[in-house]
Every structure is written in structure tokens, then in C-alpha cells.
Amino acid sequence: MARRRRKDRKKILERKKAxxxxxxxxxxASLFAGFYSIVSAIDGQxxxxxxxxxxxxxxxGLDGKVARATGSQSRFGVEYDSLSDLVAFGVAPALLAFFWALQPVGRLGWLAxxxxxxxxxxxxARFNVQVEEVGTKHFVxxxxxxxxxxxxxxxxxxxxLGYPGPVTEWPVVVMVFVLSFLMVSNIHYLSFKELGIAKLKSFNWLVATLLLFILVAVQPKIMFFLVLATYVVLGPLGAALMAKKRAxxxxxxxxxxxxxxxxxQVDVSGQSNAKEEAAEQLS
Structure with a gap:
């Protein structure tokens, strides 16, 4: 009986480890994709x-959902995810932009x-520190x-678009500087974590999602760019509208x-006049 309990306990521990x-x-796997992106950018692909x-x-996006679904969230996973994000979304796109368009600019290119x-x-780093204070409804x-x-x-x-010849570097330089500024700014960006899209039961949402899926499927490269560019622009635009509303x-x-x-003041003046008239009548 005791041996069977030990076996059961061992199986549970192995399952938790898995x-x-x-x-x-x-x-x-996300880290590997980022590293592969770096290698491909160096090769000119x-x-x-x-x-x-x-x-x-x-x-x-998948690793966090799996961790929450299986109850396997840990501090180690959070730190490992941040380091992976720095490679996949920091180093990889920076080198991609450099080898794609910034290299001809010279020093300004690699500094950007x-x-x-x-x-x-x-x-x-700021996200990891402020995640409990800010919440998950929006990103700072x-x-x-x-x-x-x-x-x-x-x-x-x-x-x-089939753009012939080398890419014009200066628009890319401006884009990299703007994106860098927006990342460390205090502009609020919408987070989709608590929108509950999966729980929506509206028929209109279903139709809108279907249409968006068709548009992306027809021209994925163009639609991905337009959707992300719109998301980036909506941050400063929303901040400007909120500032105007507050003003x-x-x-x-x-x-x-x-x-x-x-x-x-009018009430006080009226009361004073009334007192003066009353005083004149008495006199």
C-alpha cells in the first residue's frame, strides 16, 4: 500500500514537471524563431x-496561455519569457532593419x-515591474x-509591392526612432487580454471577424502591416484625444x-442693496 502511494506520488510529480x-x-521555440530570424537577416533572406x-x-502568445491553462505559471517562466522576448522582438528586428535598410546610413544606422x-x-523591464500596478487592461x-x-x-x-532596387533608408530610420520612443513612452495602448473576445456571442462580431480573416488571407503581407500600423497610430491619437478631452x-x-x-457676488451685492434700501426706509 505504501509502495503504491509512493508510485502515485511519483507519477503526480512527474506530471507536474512535464x-x-x-x-x-x-x-x-519562440527564442529559436528569433535566433533563426537573426541568421536569416545576416544571410540576406x-x-x-x-x-x-x-x-x-x-x-x-501561446506560452502564456498554456501556462495559465495548466496552472504552471512560475517566476522562472516570467523571467525566461522576458529574455526570450528581448532576443526575438528586440535583437532580431533591430538586426533585420539594419541589414535590410539601415546599413548604408553608417553609424546612424547601427545606433538606431x-x-x-x-x-x-x-x-x-518596466512591464515586469509595473504589471501588478497597471493591470492588464492596457499597456504603458x-x-x-x-x-x-x-x-x-x-x-x-x-x-x-515588388519595390525595385534597394530600400530607401531614411523612412526606415525614422520608423525605428519612432518605434523606440513609443516603447518607452507613457502612451496607453489597448490590451486584448481582458476583452473576452472568445466569449462574445454577437452575430456582428462573428461577421466582422470572418471578413477580417478573409482580408488577411487574401493579402496577408499587406493586411498584417496595415493592422499593426493602425494599432501603433491609435496610441498617440488616443492620447491626443484624451488630452484634449481633459483640457x-x-x-x-x-x-x-x-x-x-x-x-x-451678484447675490451678495443684491443682499447689500436690499439692506441699504431697508435702512433708508426706516430712517
């Missing part, structure tokens, strides 16, 4: 490198690539996977305060 290994294996970054994006990596590392700063995939889909987009609310509050003060 469950903990599974999400980390997926993270390792830029489209292949871009697809490898997109594959890493899928695996990066390094800036992207450094800002990506800062973005990941552009997520590093989104920034990486903008670079990757830019390569796909240009390839799909208007502040102006309305000041106007209401001035109106109240004017009304109080």
Missing part, C-alpha cells in the same frame, strides 16, 4: 527573417538599431512584440467656478 516544461518549451519574427509572436534594442529592454508604452512586428511586416509589405473638462470646470463666483 506541465512546467511545456510552456517553457514553447518559449524556447529578409522576408524569411520577417516571417520568423511573426512565428515568434504566435509562440509568445541599438536604440531599438535598448528601448525594448527598458520596455520589458508600445509593446515590444508590436514594435518588432511593425518592422517585420514593413519588410513583407515592401516585398509584396476641455478643465476649462468647463474653471468656467463653472467663475460662473458660481459671479453668481455669489
Amino acid at each position: 506541465i512546467y516544461v511545456l510552456p517553457n518549451l514553447i518559449t524556447t 529578409f522576408v524569411t527573417a520577417a516571417w520568423a519574427i511573426m512565428a515568434s509572436l504566435v509562440l509568445d 538599431a541599438f536604440l531599438f534594442v535598448a528601448c525594448g529592454a527598458l520596455r520589458l 508604452g508600445l509593446p515590444i512584440p508590436a514594435a518588432a512586428c511593425v518592422i517585420a511586416t514593413s519588410v513583407m509589405f515592401v516585398d509584396q 476641455k473638462a478643465k476649462e468647463d470646470a474653471l468656467a463653472a467656478k467663475k460662473s458660481k463666483e459671479t453668481k455669489d
